[in-house]
Amino acid sequence: MRAYQPYTEFQFNLWSFLLIAWALVGGIMYGLLLALVAMFIYLPIVFPLVLGGIAGKLLADYIKKRGLPNPTFALSCALLMGLTIYGTSQFFDYQSFKREMRGALEERFGEIEQTDFEEFTDYFLIENTGSPGYWGYLKLQAQEGIGIGRVARSSTFTLRGPGFWLYLLLDVGLLIGAAMVVVKLQTDNSFCPTCRSWYAAESIGYVTGALADSFMALLQQGSYKRAGTLITVDSTPRPYLRLAMSHCGCERGDSILKVTQVTGTTNGNESSKELTKGIISAQEENELLDATTEWEET
């Protein structure tokens, strides 16, 4: 087998530009949605995770469709989208705070000029927290505390001080983290620069634990015919090797062979580890698989 080198080259083209645009536009859309829903109900941990997952899926599908294999670029877009979602919802939040404040002021003093109101808001925030604007608003929330598990504005408990900041960090971290994990699952796949398509993997069989070392040695030597005789198509008890072959869109192109070692853990769960991933030619693949078919027939 030849060593597998992942192709991750970044090309700045229309598709990569549109991915950035998607991250921003989609981020604003989801951020508004989050802010709207959060007016009525907000579930900490669950909402950021689900929304991050949905955002990541949107990006991953686009990355898959348009063939954008660079992981750094993809993850940056996920980060950008997560930040945009959170930023938009926070902006909306801050605006509703200002609207409420304006309502209360106008009730007492009558109509207020926009500039006077902005000045007063900043003065109020600086007086109470030491900072103007959004930052002051955040600090005000940390002082006064926010209700967690808020359902229709009644809350189960209130978070203040360091707890508030930790909560904020956790919320934004989960959202961005979920989006990045989903995107990474896509860019972890192999990409072929020739036909500009993703390799699709299919299982080609298993090797029982007792034959695993011999199989690996034969692969190393390039004896695909003999290695093939050790493959079974039926699953076997653990430990065993799981073999997957991936193809791209090229006709009679190279394939990627991935060997994963599957073992049982003491508590009965399955643990798997990638042993090797390499490139084999169409001819070598035939040798490997022909033997399996013969083995099946006898």
Ligand SMILES: [Zn+2]
């Ligand atoms: Zn190809």
